[in-house]
Every structure is written in structure tokens, then in C-alpha cells.
Amino acid sequence: MRTALLHSIATEATEWRRTLHRNPQTMYEETFASNFVCEKLTAWGIPFERDIAVTGVVATIEGRRNQSGRAIAFRADMDALDITEASGQPWASHNPGKMHACGHDGHTATLLTLARYLSQTHNFDGTVRLIFQPAEEGGRGAFRMLDAGLLERFPFDEIYGYHNWPFLPRGTFSTVVGPMLASVDDFEIELIGRGGHAAMVEHTADVLPAAATLVSALQTLVSREIAANQAAVVSITNCNAGTGAFNVISGRATLNGTVRTFRNADRDLIERRMRQMAEGAALMYGATAKVDYRRLIDPVINHREAVEHCQTAAAKLVGDANLLPFQPMMGGEDFGGFLSVRPGAFIAIGQAEPESDSPHNYTLHSPKYDFNDRILPLAAEYFAELAETRLRPTNI
Numbered sequence: 001m002r003t004a005l006l007h008s009i010a011t012e013a014t015e016w017r018r019t020l021h022r023n024p025q026t027m028y029e030e031t032f033a034s035n036f037v038c039e040k041l042t043a044w045g046i047p048f049e050r051d052i053a054v055t056g057v058v059a060t061i062e063g064r065r066n067q068s069g070r071a072i073a074f075r076a077d078m079d080a081l082d083i084t085e086a087s088g089q090p091w092a093s094h095n096p097g098k099m100h101a102c103g104h105d106g107h108t109a110t111l112l113t114l115a116r117y118l119s120q121t122h123n124f125d126g127t128v129r130l131i132f133q134p135a136e137e138g139g140r141g142a143f144r145m146l147d148a149g150l151l152e153r154f155p156f157d158e159i160y161g162y163h164n165w166p167f168l169p170r171g172t173f174s175t176v177v178g179p180m181l182a183s184v185d186d187f188e189i190e191l192i193g194r195g196g197h198a199a200m201v202e203h204t205a206d207v208l209p210a211a212a213t214l215v216s217a218l219q220t221l222v223s224r225e226i227a228a229n230q231a232a233v234v235s236i237t238n239c240n241a242g243t244g245a246f247n248v249i250s251g252r253a254t255l256n257g258t259v260r261t262f263r264n265a266d267r268d269l270i271e272r273r274m275r276q277m278a279e280g281a282a283l284m285y286g287a288t289a290k291v292d293y294r295r296l297i298d299p300v301i302n303h304r305e306a307v308e309h310c311q312t313a314a315a316k317l318v319g320d321a322n323l324l325p326f327q328p329m330m331g332g333e334d335f336g337g338f339l340s341v342r343p344g345a346f347i348a349i350g351q352a353e354p355e356s357d358s359p360h361n362y363t364l365h366s367p368k369y370d371f372n373d374r375i376l377p378l379a380a381e382y383f384a385e386l387a388e389t390r391l392r393p394t395n396i
Helices: 002-022 031-043 104-121 141-147 207-218 220-225 264-284 304-318 373-390
Strands: 048-052 056-062 071-077 127-133 158-169 173-175 178-182 184-192 232-241 252-261 288-297 300-302 323-325 329-332 344-352
Touching: 002 031, 002 104, 002 373, 031 048, 031 056, 031 104, 031 127, 056 104, 056 141, 071 104, 071 373, 104 127, 104 158, 104 373, 127 141, 158 304, 158 373, 173 304, 184 207, 184 264, 207 220, 207 232, 207 252, 207 264, 220 232, 220 264, 232 264, 252 264, 264 288, 300 304, 300 344, 304 323, 304 344, 304 373, 344 373
Parallel strands: 071 127, 071 158, 158 344, 173 323, 178 329
Antiparallel strands: 048 056, 056 127, 173 344, 178 300, 184 252, 184 288, 232 252
16 A cells, blocks of 8 residues: 555656756755745645755654654755756756756655655654755755754654665665765865066975975875775865966965765874875975865764664565665765764665666766656655654554
């Protein structure tokens, strides 16, 4: 009965997803998605509060009884990316330069499917919170919702989320205990010297040798200062200096890039040593350095018991053979902010199709990517299974 009902709702949810896909907006501007979510919740009589962390929405659905006194939360992200779409789909973006290239439209449609189902069945003992989050893509939306009093206003005991995964076949699930996705930080290092004539170097403080020295030194941070059994990445992605003239020494250079780790201790070490190396490299050439290091999101660290609940729920739907191991990777997801304050787990749900040219097989953030609507009922039923087992009703 549950499967049939969810498949019935998911047929309509496909149109919801495609409507969201046509109207993408980026961090803290997700007014279309926020309004769309609120319209559906209102139509179904589900209480909610909106404008949490600018565009976020939190809905609350009560079970047939609340003897357990417990609440669990499910989260979907709503924001898009600054990408020009090239998927060729009939529902492609109507907003130039904006695109749902990571499937957040599908995550939102999944949570709406769950909302519709639970509002009809209420087959659980306790409270379910549905969190529609803004600004996952670098905007610290999860953290901003927490700062806005999410836990105090809408308390919950556990939280679960998922991400569509074009790297796995449709019908499979994958998660892992402990580190799953990395923290995401960015940095900008400004080297300030003294420019001048390239033939009169004695009157300059050349920042280019300082920049070159620093690029080489930063590459040793992971290889020589992080334990060999730990993963970390320091990537310098931009280096800018010079005026374009062949006979002018620049007095300024900038380096920027990203840092990824699984452990805060490694994060602290990299930031501290980066500052020291920048100052040292600048000093060698008579320059000075300014380092702007920003911690964007925390790593996704899954809790063991929650992972076990996820695996049990997924196995019930697709069988043990379709539960695949997840290899921790250095991509980021700010769901880790929720996991830093409450137990829970994140899971990947495969969406790849056998056809090599399927838009569902393109990597996340590709302009040709598209969410696979065929996983909507499966993802929603996975959430429903968690809700109904973690808040298992008795004698209802």
C-alpha cells in the first residue's frame, strides 16, 4: 500500500521537480522554490514556518500519537548553481546562467513527496520535521538555519538526508560510518612587495619569486605534515601577478584555492602552517603577506547507529545486494553542520542509467546533468521507511 501510494504521488512530483528545474535560483535567492514549497504545504494542510535563514522552510507533521516524545528530521536543499544549462531537456532552465546542476530540485521534490504521504497516513508515533534548506552550495545554509534557532524552535533527535549519485546505478544506495564528505574551506593569500622597472631589480621587492616559493611550499603541507593514513587536499587554483608589460615588476600577487579535510585537527594545522609559510615566503623577498582563510562547511561525519538504520531501511527496499560501500571523497556538503549537533546520516542514492548518453550519468555540476525522476518514489519511500521505523507506532 505504501509503495503504491508513493508511486502515485511521485507521478505528480515529477512535474513538481521539472517546474523547480525551470526556475533555478542561487543562494538565499530561492524565492521560487520557497514559495512553491509553501504553496504545496498549505494545500495539504501541513503547518510550516518560512523565511528561516532568508528563504528556508520547516514543516512539522505529527503522528497519530506522540507517546514517544521523539522527533526526527529530513532535509532537502533548494539552491541552484551559476551554470549555463546545456542538457537540452524540455524543462531546462528559464533563468540564463542559473541551473539545477546538482539535483537539489529533485531533493526538494522528494521531500514534498514525503510530506504529502505522511500528511495522508500519519503512521508513526512522534513528530517529523521537514527542512527545506537554502544555500547549500557554498552559502552555509545549514549553519545559518542553526544560527536562526532551528533546534530550539523545531527540536529533533535525529536527522537524515540524501544526495542523488550519478556515479552509481539507479536502484542502489551507498553510505559509510564516519567520514563521508570533506570540510570545505577557501583561502586567498596576498603578497605585497614593491614594484618597479624590470632592469632595476635592486629597487624592487619582487613578489613573483615569493609566490613561486609559496606555491611549492604549500604542496608539501599534505605530503609532509598530514598523517599518511589521513586524507586532505590543498589546491591552489589561481595565481595572479603582473601588469602584462614585459619590463615591469609587479608589487602585488594573489594566490587562492581550496582546502579539504576530514578532521578539524588537520584543518587547524593547515591553516596555521599556511599563514606561517606565507609570511616566511614573503619575508625571504622583502615583501609582506596577508592570508584570508575561510571555513565554509564542516565534514559530513555519519553516526554509526544512524548508518545502521539507513542501511536497514534501504535493504528493505532494494535488498542487501544493492547496498554498496561508499568511498569517502573530498567533495563537500553542508549537511555536516546538522550532523555536528545531532545524530544522523547522509546517503547516496544511485541514479545512473545503462545508456552511456543518459543525462542522468553526467557528473554533478555538469551543464549537461539532469536529475533522474525515476528515483523520486524510491528516495521518498526510503525516507518514509525511516520515519515509520524510527518512530514505530504501537497499537495504532
